[in-house]
Amino acid sequence: MPQKVAVLGTGKIGEALLSGMIRAGWSTADLLITARRPERAEALHARYGVEVVSNIEAAKNADTLILAVKPQDMTTLLEELAPHLPADRLVISAAAGVPTALFEERLPAGTPVVRVMPNTPVLVDEGMSVISGGSHATEEHLLRTEEIFKPVGKTLRVPETQQDAATALSGSGPAYFYFLVEAMTDAGILLGLPRDKAHDLIVQAAIGAAVMLRDSGEHPVKLREAVTSPAGTTISAIRELERHGVRAALIAALEAARDRSRELASGHA
Ligand SMILES: NC(=O)C1=CN([C@@H]2O[C@H](COP(=O)(O)OP(=O)(O)OC[C@H]3O[C@@H](n4cnc5c(N)ncnc54)[C@H](OP(=O)(O)O)[C@@H]3O)[C@@H](O)[C@H]2O)C=CC1
Ligand SMILES: O=C(O)[C@@H]1CCC=N1
Numbered sequence: 001m002p003q004k005v006a007v008l009g010t011g012k013i014g015e016a017l018l019s020g021m022i023r024a025g026w027s028t029a030d031l032l033i034t035a036r037r038p039e040r041a042e043a044l045h046a047r048y049g050v051e052v053v054s055n056i057e058a059a060k061n062a063d064t065l066i067l068a069v070k071p072q073d074m075t076t077l078l079e080e081l082a083p084h085l086p087a088d089r090l091v092i093s094a095a096a097g098v099p100t101a102l103f104e105e106r107l108p109a110g111t112p113v114v115r116v117m118p119n120t121p122v123l124v125d126e127g128m129s130v131i132s133g134g135s136h137a138t139e140e141h142l143l144r145t146e147e148i149f150k151p152v153g154k155t156l157r158v159p160e161t162q163q164d165a166a167t168a169l170s171g172s173g174p175a176y177f178y179f180l181v182e183a184m185t186d187a188g189i190l191l192g193l194p195r196d197k198a199h200d201l202i203v204q205a206a207i208g209a210a211v212m213l214r215d216s217g218e219h220p221v222k223l224r225e226a227v228t229s230p231a232g233t234t235i236s237a238i239r240e241l242e243r244h245g246v247r248a249a250l251i252a253a254l255e256a257a258r259d260r261s262r263e264l265a266s267g268h269a
Pocket of ligand 2: 096167170172
């Protein structure tokens with residue numbers, strides 16, 4: 001019998017994963033989704049042709065459940081699922097902060113739980129999904145999880161103690177780059193460029209830099225040094241970045257994201 005996978009809470013990340021699974025060749029007949037609002041359910045069904053079911057039906061009929069609701073909604077969802085979930089189901093959580101121990105406490109004894117922190121570039125098959133198994137998750141469960149997440153990017157296994165840090169770096173990571181592009185586009189406008197041209201220049205610089213970081217094998221310092229000519233333009237910019245404490249700001253920002261992930265552990269609002 002083919003494995004059925006259900007996405008429970010098909011919001012931004014749930015839909016991104018669903019679309020990735022379909023691109024990767026999963027049959028829509030092997031997928032189920034759940035949504036809280038009927039209009040959202042209808043829109044998703046129209047867009048993907050996947051059957052929309054209740055959370056309880058998903059618990060009964062899917063072999064693997066991907067829980068993609070907000071951390072603050074997780075406890076309510078687990079209360080709904082627990083009485084109906086056979087203990088052999090694989091439960092994958094994509095929620096920031098929430099530890100596998102909380103799922104193990106609230107779901108039937110022995111339920112295998114895998115915690116995954118994906119990011120939105122799964123939409124373009126360039127995601128990163130950071131994976132940790134709970135205490136009942138076997139190698140087979142981790143492989144099943146990787147089978148779902150590998151087609152939409154890279155995967156990395158880490159001890160669960162590193163998940164809050166991974167969330168700060170990787171789950172939230174794309175947002176920092178969008179923020180930088182937005183700020184640099186504003187700079188382009190200050191320098192007199194039209195917005196669309198400023199945007200294109202910065203986006204292409206970002207893509208070029210990202211591909212070089214990934215493919216050259218060079219340390220980022222080396223790559224930056226190659227751009228930084230003596231008495232040139234780049235060093236003038238770098239001096240301002242250092243003067244304004246951008247490096248320290250980034251370190252503090254990621255530490256704040258890590259701390260927020262820790263806070264979400266118990267479903268904090
Ligand atoms: N966005 C991202 O980049 C990432 C998010 N995550 C994690 O993914 C999870 C979802 O985040 P995100 O997609 O941004 O949030 P969204 O709010 O977009 O998605 C959550 C979805 O869950 C639905 N929902 C809530 N409760 C239930 C329920 N009981 N039954 C069915 N559906 C329900 C919501 O419905 P409604 O539309 O009615 O509110 C919403 O559509 C979070 O735990 C987050 O930490 C992880 C990695 C990256
Ligand atoms: O902002 C958040 O809480 C989620 C988790 C990681 C990315 N987005």
